[in-house]
Amino acid sequence: MNNARGDKGLSKFEVDTEYQRLKSLGLTINMARGIPSPAQIQLSQALLSLSLGNDYMTADGVDSRNYGGQIGVLEARRLFAPMVGIPESQIVVGGNSSLAMMYECLAQAWRRGTPDSQVPWSQEPDGIAFICIVPGYDRHFAMCEDFGIRMISVPMLQDGPDMERVRSLVANDPSIKGIWCVPKYSNPTGTTYSPEVVEALASMPTAAADFRIFWDNAYAVHPLAEVDQPLADLYSRCEVHGHASRALIFASTSKMTLPGAGMAMFGASPANIDWWVKAAMLRSVGPDKVNQVRQVRFLKSIENIEYLMEQHRVLLKPKFDRVDQVFQERLGGLGIASWTRPAGGYFVSLQVQAGTAKRVVELASGVGLTFSSPGSCFPYGIDPDDSQLRLAPSYPELDELTLALEIIATCVIKASLDRQVAH
Numbered sequence: 001m002n003n004a005r006g007d008k009g010l011s012k013f014e015v016d017t018e019y020q021r022l023k024s025l026g027l028t029i030n031m032a033r034g035i036p037s038p039a040q041i042q043l044s045q046a047l048l049s050l051s052l053g054n055d056y057m058t059a060d061g062v063d064s065r066n067y068g069g070q071i072g073v074l075e076a077r078r079l080f081a082p083m084v085g086i087p088e089s090q091i092v093v094g095g096n097s098s099l100a101m102m103y104e105c106l107a108q109a110w111r112r113g114t115p116d117s118q119v120p121w122s123q124e125p126d127g128i129a130f131i132c133i134v135p136g137y138d139r140h141f142a143m144c145e146d147f148g149i150r151m152i153s154v155p156m157l158q159d160g161p162d163m164e165r166v167r168s169l170v171a172n173d174p175s176i177k178g179i180w181c182v183p184k185y186s187n188p189t190g191t192t193y194s195p196e197v198v199e200a201l202a203s204m205p206t207a208a209a210d211f212r213i214f215w216d217n218a219y220a221v222h223p224l225a226e227v228d229q230p231l232a233d234l235y236s237r238c239e240v241h242g243h244a245s246r247a248l249i250f251a252s253t254s255k256m257t258l259p260g261a262g263m264a265m266f267g268a269s270p271a272n273i274d275w276w277v278k279a280a281m282l283r284s285v286g287p288d289k290v291n292q293v294r295q296v297r298f299l300k301s302i303e304n305i306e307y308l309m310e311q312h313r314v315l316l317k318p319k320f321d322r323v324d325q326v327f328q329e330r331l332g333g334l335g336i337a338s339w340t341r342p343a344g345g346y347f348v349s350l351q352v353q354a355g356t357a358k359r360v361v362e363l364a365s366g367v368g369l370t371f372s373s374p375g376s377c378f379p380y381g382i383d384p385d386d387s388q389l390r391l392a393p394s395y396p397e398l399d400e401l402t403l404a405l406e407i408i409a410t411c412v413i414k415a416s417l418d419r420q421v422a423h
Contacts, residue, residue: 034346086267135377160197190342
């Protein structure tokens with residue numbers, strides 16, 4: 001977190017005057033989600049005109065235009081394999097949404113159990129629970145809420161989850177069936193799990209034989225720094241410790257090519273892949289193989305993906321630098337806020353004075369700025385300290401982003417001063 005020095009000493013009158021000035025501008029700015037900008041999407045514009053023509057056969061001789069196959073085309077599985085550390089034979093490539101694949105895994109376990117389950121998760125007499133790292137990804141928490149799965153919050157530390165707490169929980173409570181992880185450039189803190197944390201997750205004893213790690217590697221190739229941070233391979237470590245079926249690994253091209261028209265993947269042990277395919281055959285005749293072939297021919301190789309992601313980095317890095325610049329100038333040294341400087345991913349985590357996060361969002365909304373709902377990075381939407389906010393700088397142009405950051409800084413200061421007056 002960054003607490004650099006900056007301007008300070010503004011009176012409440014001056015801050016209130018500035019807030020009213022911003023309010024009079026009639027702005028509409030949305031920073032609610034981590035959405036690629038139009039310039040980023042333009043990097044993959046050639047996909048829309050990429051025609052297979054008469055070359056529609058896959059690498060293993062399958063007609064991509066026709067029915068058939070649940071695991072995705074061979075060349076797509078080959079492309080993902082080195083990215084996520086899973087053999088191509090243990091990868092399923094589906095439609096555009098990795099979230100849909102996570103939900104399907106959760107639903108399958110709920111309805112039928114996993115290959116290691118005695119009963120379906122829905123029939124466990126005392127219910128089931130998931131560990132949720134906080135602050136974390138709201139859509140993961142929403143899935144648990146949808147199924148009525150109890151959520152247990154564990155704090156994120158500088159190198160990943162508080163593993164002492166995680167180990168204690170899973171070792172003693174058989175109702176804990178899983179943990180949500182965004183292990184690289186985590187949403188929203190930007191944390192990358194250390195090798196020691198990955199090793200602990202792979203090796204730890206669990207009271208539940210069917211415990212699963214939902215490993216959402218959404219930002220596998222999404223650095224902001226010039227050097228990408230390495231992430232240890234979870235699956236191979238789980239194999240070493242005799243827990244191969246523990247790891248359920250997900251990724252997608254959503255923030256590589258076109259978010260609404262990419263490829264998602266699920267990688268796991270052979271037993272888990274067979275479990276997935278048997279269920280998939282009941283709900284679908286197979287994924288969009290034509291799009292998968294087009295995506296692979298556009299992306300070509302891991303080396304070409306790295307080149308594409310460097311172009312994304314060039315567009316994103318100035319925006320994240322601007323966040324730090326404005327916050328240092330406006331909030332640094334005041335003792336009322338701190339923020340992350342992520343080395344990758346799409347988010348900045350802003351920590352404000354306890355009891356003021358909701359007020360900051362309310363004030364920003366009054367000016368016409370929308371960003372994350374207070375509490376959205378916590379289970380049930382409840383931040384116990386009312387102090388954490390998620391910022392997504394990716395979509396706005398730099399000038400609009402700068403204005404949005406000035407608004408946020410003003411609202412943070414005003415919320416703090418208002419609280420002082422009230423108390």
